[in-house]
Amino acid sequence: MAKHKYSRRDFLGAAPCLALGTTTLFSSLINLRAMNSLMGSTAMVGGEYKALVCILLSGGNDSYNMIIPRSDNEYNEYAAVRSNLAIPQNDLLPINPNTTDGRDYGLHPSMTGLQNLFQQGNAAFVNNVGTLVERVTKAEIENDTAKLPLGLRSHIDQAAHWQTAFPQERVSTGWGGKMADILKSMNTNDEVSMNISLGGNNIFQRGEEVSEFAINNEGGVSVFGYGGLDPFTSLMTADISSMNNKLYEDVFKDSYKGVLKRSIDSNEFFNEAIENVGNLNTQFSGTNLSKDLRMVAQSIAARNTLGAKRQIFFVQLGGFDTHDDLGNQHANLLNNLDNALSEFYAATEELGVSDCVTTYTISDFARTLTSNGNGTDHAWGGNTIVMGGAVRGKEMYGEYPIIAANTNLELGGGVLLPTTSTDQYFAEIALWFGISPNDLSLILPNIDNFYNINTEEGRLGFLDY
Numbered sequence: 001m002a003k004h005k006y007s008r009r010d011f012l013g014a015a016p017c018l019a020l021g022t023t024t025l026f027s028s029l030i031n032l033r034a035m036n037s038l039m040g041s042t043a044m045v046g047g048e049y050k051a052l053v054c055i056l057l058s059g060g061n062d063s064y065n066m067i068i069p070r071s072d073n074e075y076n077e078y079a080a081v082r083s084n085l086a087i088p089q090n091d092l093l094p095i096n097p098n099t100t101d102g103r104d105y106g107l108h109p110s111m112t113g114l115q116n117l118f119q120q121g122n123a124a125f126v127n128n129v130g131t132l133v134e135r136v137t138k139a140e141i142e143n144d145t146a147k148l149p150l151g152l153r154s155h156i157d158q159a160a161h162w163q164t165a166f167p168q169e170r171v172s173t174g175w176g177g178k179m180a181d182i183l184k185s186m187n188t189n190d191e192v193s194m195n196i197s198l199g200g201n202n203i204f205q206r207g208e209e210v211s212e213f214a215i216n217n218e219g220g221v222s223v224f225g226y227g228g229l230d231p232f233t234s235l236m237t238a239d240i241s242s243m244n245n246k247l248y249e250d251v252f253k254d255s256y257k258g259v260l261k262r263s264i265d266s267n268e269f270f271n272e273a274i275e276n277v278g279n280l281n282t283q284f285s286g287t288n289l290s291k292d293l294r295m296v297a298q299s300i301a302a303r304n305t306l307g308a309k310r311q312i313f314f315v316q317l318g319g320f321d322t323h324d325d326l327g328n329q330h331a332n333l334l335n336n337l338d339n340a341l342s343e344f345y346a347a348t349e350e351l352g353v354s355d356c357v358t359t360y361t362i363s364d365f366a367r368t369l370t371s372n373g374n375g376t377d378h379a380w381g382g383n384t385i386v387m388g389g390a391v392r393g394k395e396m397y398g399e400y401p402i403i404a405a406n407t408n409l410e411l412g413g414g415v416l417l418p419t420t421s422t423d424q425y426f427a428e429i430a431l432w433f434g435i436s437p438n439d440l441s442l443i444l445p446n447i448d449n450f451y452n453i454n455t456e457e458g459r460l461g462f463l464d465y
Contacts, residue, residue: 049356050433051300051311053293053344054176054204057337057363058159059321062330062376063383064369064403064416066111067125067396068092071104077404081369081414085326085376095119097396105396110335113342114385121393122345122354123385124462127400128409129425130365130381130418131158131167134449138408138417153378153415155321158364163204165426165444175426176312177207178443183434184210189307191269196299198292199316212314213266215299217291219274220267273302282347289317289340297347300357310434320363326375337361341387348389355389358463360429362422369403370414380411381418384425386462390432397460398424421450424460432463 065085069078070092079086092106093115107115117123131149140146149167151157161167165175180194187194193213195205205212215221277298284294296313303311317337322329341359348354366382381401398420401409409417423444430443437453451458 049303049309049353051303051313051353051357052176052429052433053296053313053315053357053359055289055337055359055361056159056162056199056202056314056316057320057333057361058316058318059155059363060158060365060367060378061320061361061363061382062322062326062367063363064366065326065330066108066334067127067383067400068106068108069103069400069403070094070106074103074403077402081404083371084374085371096394098394099396101396101400103400105400108331108334110331111338113338117342117345117387118394122389122391123341123387124391124393124395124397126384126386126420126425126460126462127396127398128381128416128418129384129398129420129422131161132418132421132423132450133168133446135421136417138411141411141417153365153380155364155378160203162362162364162422163202165422166446167422168446172203172206173208174202174204174206175430175443176204176314177210177212179207179430179433179435180205180210180310180312181207182439182442183310186309186434187307188309191266192273192306192308194308194310195312195314196296197314198295199314202314205312205314213270215267215270215295217288217295219295220270270299270302270306273305274298276305277301280347280350282343282350284343284347285336285339287336287340289315289336290343293340293344294347297344297351300348300353301351322367323372323375323377326371341385345387358386358388358390358429358432360387360425361385366416368414369405369410369416376414379415381409381416381420390463392462392464395462397462420460421446423447423450424458427451428460428463428465432465 065082065087068087069075070089075089087108091109093109093112094104094106095115095118097105114123133147133149136146136148141148147168149158149161150169157170160170163174164171176195184190184194193210195210195212197205197212197214198217200214202212280294280297280301282297284290292315296315299313300311317333319329319333344359345354348357361384363382366379367376368379401407401416401419404410405414409419411417423446426444427440427447430440431437435443440447440453
């Protein structure tokens with residue numbers, strides 16, 4: 001585990017996150033286990049305000065062309081297996097982790113901003129992460145005795161498993177939604193959900209009681225036709241307002257009216273809160289991801305008006321299914337990601353909340369080490385990014401594998417067996433956000449297969465909590 005030296009800056013920078021009190025933990029999610037959970041729980045000790053920003057790199061990020069071995073022997077192995085897809089060694093952007101495994105590493109040349117964030121200690125990488133039900137070996141997989149995720153290497157299944165943390169089944173609730181179920185009483189206003197999505201409807205933010213509040217990068221999205229000034233929408237607005245002011249004997253009509261009215265009221269409340277905080281000084285690029293993260297920053301700026309001491313954001317960047325033209329497509333995607341992350345971190349510093357906001361990436365899966373001619377295909381374990389002032393940065397967490405064929409992790413066809421589970425990755429984030437170790441299994445049902453809450457064996461250690 002990487003060590004972290006604390007400085008006066010670390011201590012002072014934590015001030016915006018410091019707790020002013022405690023909040024009672026109760027949720028139907030816990031059900032009959034509630035009292036036992038409460039007695040042993042340290043939930044919500046994480047502070048006054050915290051936010052998580054989950055960025056889904058949709059389609060499967062070729063993350064072994066994002067973080068690349070740079071020392072000669074390891075680079076030569078990488079170049080041999082990646083063949084025509086290898087990034088030239090001299091083009092790699094050097095990074096120097098505080099803790100070394102004896103190898104040198106570099107980033108894709110499109111990621112100069114992330115290189116700076118890493119070197120400054122505000123970003124880290126978690127290596128060879130993947131969906132796992134339990135720890136497995138290559139021999140067990142070859143002998144067909146391993147318990148494996150459902151729909152392995154399927155876009156729909158694997159993207160869902162990263163969001164639900166339950167890869168052996170297809171379920172309808174996500175671990176972000178479950179966290180919001182437990183922590184929702186921390187927020188003093190439920191007009192807008194703790195879970196805000198700029199990536200549309202998603203499983204990650206869907207709990208038993210809490211669901212996502214979907215917006216776009218211009219703000220809350222109201223009912224179609226409501227609030228416009230032209231003759232058609234003015235008429236629609238009048239009709240909807242009239243409907244919302246009626247009392248219906250039919251329970252279904254009255255229920256629909258209630259949902260419609262709450263949607264309109266929530267969006268008006270949200271948009272007014274955003275307008276009141278004004279514009280940020282930080283400049284954002286014109287890409288969709290940058291505009292989405294600008295709206296995340298504005299939502300964070302409006303946290304007091306929204307009554308939010310906890311917020312979870314979900315954002316998507318698509319296009320990573322690079323079966324063809326990997327070189328150009330991936331470079332453009334990583335450049336967009338790099339710019340957006342750099343801009344967003346600058347915005348959190350402007351708002352004075354950089355230590356209270358943790359941003360992290362997920363993806364369906366990594367891609368094959370081997371080329372299919374001009375691209376790569378679906379694989380398994382890959383590398384992720386974690387960013388924020390609370391991150392123990394300038395470190396690589398988890399085992400970075402040998403990038404070569406015929407290793408103890410290469411399963412054939414350039415597919416790598418993960419050595420770090422998504423549960424370990426998510427546990428670190430959930431605990432930082434304020435979930436008790438005793439409640440981790442409510443959020444991550446398989447966590448006991450990878451992490452011991454008593455000894456912390458299996459802890460990655462990239463966040464302080």
